Amino acid sequence: QCHTFSAATLSVYFVLLYRCQGIEFDAIALDEKGNALFFKDEYLWNGYHGPAQLSNESFKELDDIHGIGHVDAAFRMHNIDNPDDHDHIYFFLDDKVFSYYNQSLEDGYPKDIQQDFPQVPSHLDAAVECPKGECVTDSVLFFKGHDVHVYDIATKTVKVKTWPNLPVCTSVLRWLEHYYCFHGHNFTRFHPITGEVNGPYPKDARHYFMRCADFGHGGGYQTPKCSDVKIDAITSDDAGKTYFFAGPIYARQDTARDGLHAFPITRGWKEVTNGVDAVFSYTGKLYMIKDDQVYIYKGDAHYSLIEGYPKTLREELGIEGHVDAAFVCPSEHTVHVIQGQNIRNIDLIATPRVVTQDVPLMLSGIDAAMCGSDGIKMYKGSQFYHYENMVTLTSRIAQMPQNITGSMFGCRD
Numbered sequence: 001q002c003h004t005f006s007a008a009t010l011s012v013y014f015v016l017l018y019r020c021q022g023i024e025f026d027a028i029a030l031d032e033k034g035n036a037l038f039f040k041d042e043y044l045w046n047g048y049h050g051p052a053q054l055s056n057e058s059f060k061e062l063d064d065i066h067g068i069g070h071v072d073a074a075f076r077m078h079n080i081d082n083p084d085d086h087d088h089i090y091f092f093l094d095d096k097v098f099s100y101y102n103q104s105l106e107d108g109y110p111k112d113i114q115q116d117f118p119q120v121p122s123h124l125d126a127a128v129e130c131p132k133g134e135c136v137t138d139s140v141l142f143f144k145g146h147d148v149h150v151y152d153i154a155t156k157t158v159k160v161k162t163w164p165n166l167p168v169c170t171s172v173l174r175w176l177e178h179y180y181c182f183h184g185h186n187f188t189r190f191h192p193i194t195g196e197v198n199g200p201y202p203k204d205a206r207h208y209f210m211r212c213a214d215f216g217h218g219g220g221y222q223t224p225k226c227s228d229v230k231i232d233a234i235t236s237d238d239a240g241k242t243y244f245f246a247g248p249i250y251a252r253q254d255t256a257r258d259g260l261h262a263f264p265i266t267r268g269w270k271e272v273t274n275g276v277d278a279v280f281s282y283t284g285k286l287y288m289i290k291d292d293q294v295y296i297y298k299g300d301a302h303y304s305l306i307e308g309y310p311k312t313l314r315e316e317l318g319i320e321g322h323v324d325a326a327f328v329c330p331s332e333h334t335v336h337v338i339q340g341q342n343i344r345n346i347d348l349i350a351t352p353r354v355v356t357q358d359v360p361l362m363l364s365g366i367d368a369a370m371c372g373s374d375g376i377k378m379y380k381g382s383q384f385y386h387y388e389n390m391v392t393l394t395s396r397i398a399q400m401p402q403n404i405t406g407s408m409f410g411c412r413d
Helices: 006-018 313-317
Strands: 029-030 036-040 043-047 074-076 089-093 096-101 126-130 139-142 148-150 157-162 171-175 178-183 187-188 233-236 242-246 249-253 261-264 278-282 284-292 293-298 326-330 334-339 342-347 355-360 368-372 375-381 383-387
Touching: 029 171, 036 171, 074 139, 074 171, 096 334, 126 171, 126 178, 171 342, 278 334, 293 313, 326 375
Parallel strands: 029 074, 074 126, 233 278, 233 368, 278 326, 326 368
Antiparallel strands: 029 036, 036 043, 074 089, 089 096, 126 139, 139 148, 148 157, 171 178, 178 187, 233 242, 242 249, 249 261, 278 284, 284 293, 326 334, 334 342, 342 355, 368 375, 375 383
């Protein structure tokens, strides 16, 4: 049988396959491996670049059982108290809900939406997970028009809010604790509790959430070679998130599966406008050192500068001079500050803080350092040195450098 297609039909088909033309997504969600899935009609894009594929090639029951060929809304469940549900991907089609894990439909699905999510309406526009700390409790935000149905996962209760200042979202994505409402080929970032929008929005999604030629943020971007990588600072916080700093940019890795994504440092720490020399974490706070200034940020869903800061290095840590790197080992109360070929140990409990020990190092020219459960890593250019503990670090035994790899920083090996 021969099929003929009009020019208009072919044009629509081309747009669907090529998202850089500018399309309005039906749903966006991260899967259990941290890959971003973008849905439009019967198509799906896996990741931030590449062509479309038929969604039923990955989630065949969406078409086999329901026969609709589109997704109204989708989200990845955040429910660490229930491992059988945590990280499952939920799809919503009209009045039905599907639960998937590793692209396999869970037994008993599809269900009526109200069976799994009482009081949540059908024919949704969008949905997104909202963990405790970002929302009041572990929740899911369901969008329909300007109404947001805030579903409490533990109590299975719903509170309805109306956010008239937020555009009607056709899809919503949570990425690195920020929330993005997609509408048309634009997006607007909003606060998940109030719906408040701050900043110059909307913005074109093609600049940020996909790699498109002729679009600035990521258009033409090339992942650097690992041999070209040089970081200024590195640290991990109490939640296990690792932060990498290089020039005016930082990248954060929540888990290995979610990968790295870069942002301007001023987006997370607006007062730090000229990069950093060293960064370390201690008791839920992030210490950022630039020149002779120390900025201390209180950690929460978002970092906020503690009142009275920045202070000088002498005021805060009792030292002067350029700082190359700094780190605190887990469960310890000493910050190890590297200045040239010396490592200076400072007791963070003492008032005022003073240097308790000054030890020479075999290495010089250190760019960054971090201490974790696997020991101490000292970064110098595109290489690093690994030490089991402070004893081996300050010994006279030379360590062989190792090359930074793609699995560490997302660079090209």
